[in-house]
Amino acid sequence: MMTGEELKPRKAPGHGQETLEVPVVTWYKDPSLRSLYLRLPILMLCATTNGYDGSLLNGLQTMETWQNYFGNPTGSTIGLFTAIVNIGGFCALFFSPYVADFCGRRLATAIGCVILLVGVIIQAVPTVDRGMFIGGRFLVGFGSNISIGAAPLLIMELAYPQHRGRLTTLYNTLWYVGSIIAAWTVYGTIKYTGNTSWRLPVALQALMPFIQLLGVFTLPESPRWLCSKDRGSEALETLAKYHGNGDPNSMFVQAEFAEIQQTINMEKEMGSHGWLVFFKTRGNRKRLLLIVLTSFFSQCSGNGLVSYYLHDILSSVGITDPTDQSLFNGGLQIWSFLVAVIFSVFLVDRLGRKPLFMIAGVGMLVIFSIWTGCSAVYAQTGNNGAGKAVLAMIFLFYGVAGFAWPGLTVSYSSEILPYNIRAKGLALCLGITALSGVLNQYVNPIGLANIAWKFYFVYIVILVIEVICIWFIFVETKGPTLEELAYLFDGEEAHVGGKEFANEKVLEVNHMESVS
Template sequence: MTAHSDNSGLRANTNLVKLYLLLIPGSLIISAAMGYDSSLMNGIQGVDRWIKYFGNPQGALLGIMNAILPLGAVFGTVPAAWIADHYGRRWTMLAGDIFMVVFSVIQTFSINVPMYMVSRFFIGFGVTIASSSAPMLAAELAHPSSRTTLTSMYNTLWYLGSIIAAWTTYGSIRIQSDWAWRLPTLLQIVPALVNMTSLYFLPESPRWLVGQDRQEEAREILITYHANGDRESQFAAAEFEEICEAIRLEKTVVSNASWKALITGRPNQHRTFLVFCCATFSQWSGAGLVSYYLAPVLRLIGIESEERITLINGILQIWNMLVAMTGANLVNRVGRRPIFLTATASMLCGMIAWTASGSVFAATRSEASGAGALTCIIFFISAYNICWNPLAVAYPVEIMPFSIRAKGVALLMGSIKGASFFNQFVNPIGLKSLTWKYYIVYCVWLSVALTVVYFMFPETKNHSLEEIADVFEKRHATSDESKVATLGQAEHVEVGEMKEATSNDVAQK
């Protein structure tokens, strides 16, 4: 039995519970910042005062006002990885938080469209810097037994932000001034402020500390949180040894890893390909229609009123979070591949039904077909949230080895935002020009996604972060790099045997 499967002593580990309670505001809350913006933009598109203030933006202008934030996020990719590698995960998040707070305030008091768009650009820049390190810190601090559930929960908190924004917008439409949209816009600073104040109490990643030759600090963190302060714990000692050996091996293979390392050797090429897949499949699946353009989508099926649109948005966000949290808790029990395959196939079926019901409504304008289309929308987004919400970030984080994890996650966040920029810019144009026919594009794309998932996504269930590397090395065992990397496999096995030999001691503790 290795560390990733040993949870016998977790319930008595009060220090680990404290750590997880700190990780919620100190790391996972960053995801709520993007969720807040999504639901905010969804909601205020249904607020008459926002529409009038900015001259009733539609089509390309509405698209760029939404998409400018993920564009800024793309530009944050490189500095995010550099800061995370050189200064640690905590300082990186703090830097991103500062950008988000300052420019959210500027966005709130924007007097014209250019000012509004510039502020959103730099909010996106800050989001990538912060969010590139948040899931890494959670994964690298978590106990092996609960790592996947914790990192999967990261993206589910996206909906915590979206719920707050949706209901704030629903309530603020009654304000008889521009604060009907300025108030929910100002509250966008809340996730960043919560994160900033919580970082002080959160430890740094032990893996990053080992990579900086600060082994004693890393050892103390593992003893404190994974062994509940027991300095004699052989489990913590074995875990520390595995981390040190894995990082030592990676440094011999990739010295001073550059961005080129992401495409050096077939295992890393495969990992990087999966990073792009997770980014594009999660953003180009059609979920962006519900996340950022629910108001125009609802208008296509006959739902027009300001209050009804914002109410549906608020209720839907609560449902989305419940489904996403269910998915996060299923990941360790069911495995990655079954969830990826089942959910993506369900999304394809849901999108086909959505397209068909949308075409019927366009032809008949019947209330029944409109209700049917809304049902299909809810089914589709539920299938998305059971899989792509928790796994779009958690899966890439765990498949990247330590030496390129910061760059890989930064690439993931940049790719997500790049795909989101294109998606958000094109969606309003497609909806305006093609109406329900635009959904056919997503039917085709989901077919491609399902095929790629089936052939290219390996299972990583029941593996530690260090052991997951072996999954890819074995799959591409013919490459020179994998031959070098597998030299460390025997060392990992020895560490695993050491953990197994001490499992009874851990269980007693």
């Protein structure tokens, strides 16, 4: 495929350092990439599992059998049922980066799947009570974030540079596939008699992690992780197989390997890999700020109202029938998935990350403001037209949100980080996302119960702040390889290896001694 190609240098955005031009490849015409990419959905099931749970409790709350079994939970109790998954996800923050960096991306994904499966089994057993159900949901959140702390990293670190943006953005849009399955499973079982109606959707959550366990070890390990463990020969073999169509002498493969190997060695020489490294340089502080903002906005832009309290939102505008609510939820998830895939995945490398964030931010602000106004009219007059307008605004809101959230949440937070802190940075992203979710899940029902539609003004203020932050703080990352993105944050002090290959058309493969 890429044997004997001529590599031309290009300038790193904003700094002028010469970096390698990545040869353009059509993935489905390349046997090795085709084989790799057809297996990557195994890793993307982490997002699907997460999305399933995000929609599951919404559906369970519409079921009288589930309500009766658990004593019609309300207020803080239903808040705990909802929030405990995110509490478990936050607790995983203290373990997931070490598991991903020590065990490797594949094994870490598998470990998370096992924990998640245990959590599902506890919730589905015939003798389950409130405490067991809450404990099982804690394990679901914990295990899920152990897997999510590794799987998207493996996708990003295996992807051919040209396809990184689309693949990593596609990863988290598959959250909606899980939410679609959950919504329509609940819709299909809502008329069942007995506890089977809710046990079946709960038990089905085990399907995705089970498939992952069967398939994750058919994928190669991350070349970057292999280099970090001084297993350079295996890393070069992986890169040659999937980025060079089996040719280890491919000029591009040799240059890519040199850039990865030397960059990781330079990062090792820096010494500090602890959590405080996020505060030690201006570039890392900027990265940390972007992770915090991205994670917070992904949960607290008004979307949390629908994600976990759709039942209350629909009831507030007169949609009270459980079947109608389930049907609306199922349709909303399909719409959200289609918009996210069509716009965020296919436009991420055409428009770039920052424009997509801006489209989402401005669009959500405008539509949420209209949503608030229509809710006010319905609450004060009972006007059916205003109630139907709220339903339309929910669909439009998720439409514009699909340009960036959730597709870019994980991918953007991961790609801005150098290898030595990538797993920790992703763990921070997931931890802050979980905490933001907990905040949503405890504050939203209180706000909705006490001031109803007036509570929406809180999110209008947040959306205004969000748009300002995206415009002035967010950094465009379209184009460079993972290693070269360091130039955007660290400038001349960026630790990026392989510079000699940007100026040489004939490669001097003098690093092979260290590999052997």
